[in-house]
Amino acid sequence: MDKDRKNIVVLEPSKIVYEGLTSLILKSDHDCFFFHTENINDIEILFAQKDISVVFINPITVLNRLNEFARIRNHFPDIYWIGIIYSFYDSSVLSIFNDTFLITEDISVIIKKINKICKNDSPHSQKDVELTEREKDVLKWLVTGFSNKETSNKLNISIHTVNTHRKNIMDKTGIRSMSGLTIYAVTKKIISLD
């Protein structure tokens, strides 16, 4: 997995603008990964699960919710907020972002902004704990939708053992829900999407 890849959230109600922005950046051979969301409600999910460094944000999405935006910004101080400007805003509104760009601007201007942020970005290693083989066995069944009891039957062990393994898995990964563990298992290729 590429450690230099940037995860970028695009908080923009227009699918057209999202598509255009991401398409042009990707065409420029930039190694980014994009997440689209249309309102601020969903953004904390993304922050919780992903290593997000940049948010492209349409000011309209927070205009009536500046308090909530301030709270989120304070809560995630490392995130760089870039406003997507295609209308007229008061400068006091625009100052809530780290940077802005005009929608009519050339894509190279936007890419320069991304590059500037990347240079300042410190490579922080994400603690990558390895599960034991047995833990992977247990996880495989659990995230395929089997209950603790069913899993214990499949593996011919007691439900208590399954429970212990599950607890250890949750302690190691820090993920405390089966849904989260399912995502984990898929991305770690412990199970396949089929």
Next chain:
Amino acid sequence: MDKDRKNIVVLEPSKIVYEGLTSLILKSDHDCFFFHTENINDIEILFAQKDISVVFINPITVLNRLNEFARIRNHFPDIYWIGIIYSFYDSSVLSIFNDTFLITEDISVIIKKINKICKNDSPHSQKDVELTEREKDVLKWLVTGFSNKETSNKLNISIHTVNTHRKNIMDKTGIRSMSGLTIYAVTKKIISLD
């Protein structure tokens, strides 16, 4: 050469919007050919050389040149002008176009407008017994690892309502585990894997 192919001019200063608009329409398996121009000066050349049927037009490109726009419109009466709206305009400005769409609108709305013009409106009712928007909202949070109670807080509804939605989702999909629903949500692109 396909006779049904539509030649569409996009008169739009923003490359991002042009890219997004055309990319999404092409992704929808629509047989269109696009010409990009950033101002009205070049448009008559295109009209002379190509068989243009539709112009997607950003009102800003003609706001200060309404007389010239009226002249061109009169000169090419068969052309259908669709305004690309992403700001606030006086209704008298918008009335100079045959139709408009909001940049935040779904691409299907825009495609419907194209189809209406070309009288190719195919009634493809794809009997998709899908989840409702609210059910998707609930599912989004649930499969991201939030509990019923947390989800009810996030959506500002009672835990009973979350429960009802969850039950309906499980009934509709026939999937009775959160892990299974997570896989479902990923494959249905309700959430993203990353």
Next chain:
DNA sequence: CGGACAATCACCAATAGTGGTGATATTCAG
């Protein structure tokens, strides 16, 4: 108008999961 559907809320009982405390046995590296 009336019926279908969507979204909201509530109660109840059974089952399952979570998280803490243990324990024992085996294996393997220092």
Next chain:
DNA sequence: CTGAATATCACCACTATTGGTGATTGTCCG
């Protein structure tokens, strides 16, 4: 040999989920 890691099993208390049964409200459509 010793200690760390792994795998196994158990009990307990609490909370959450699951799956029924309702209900009310509003909207949209024929």
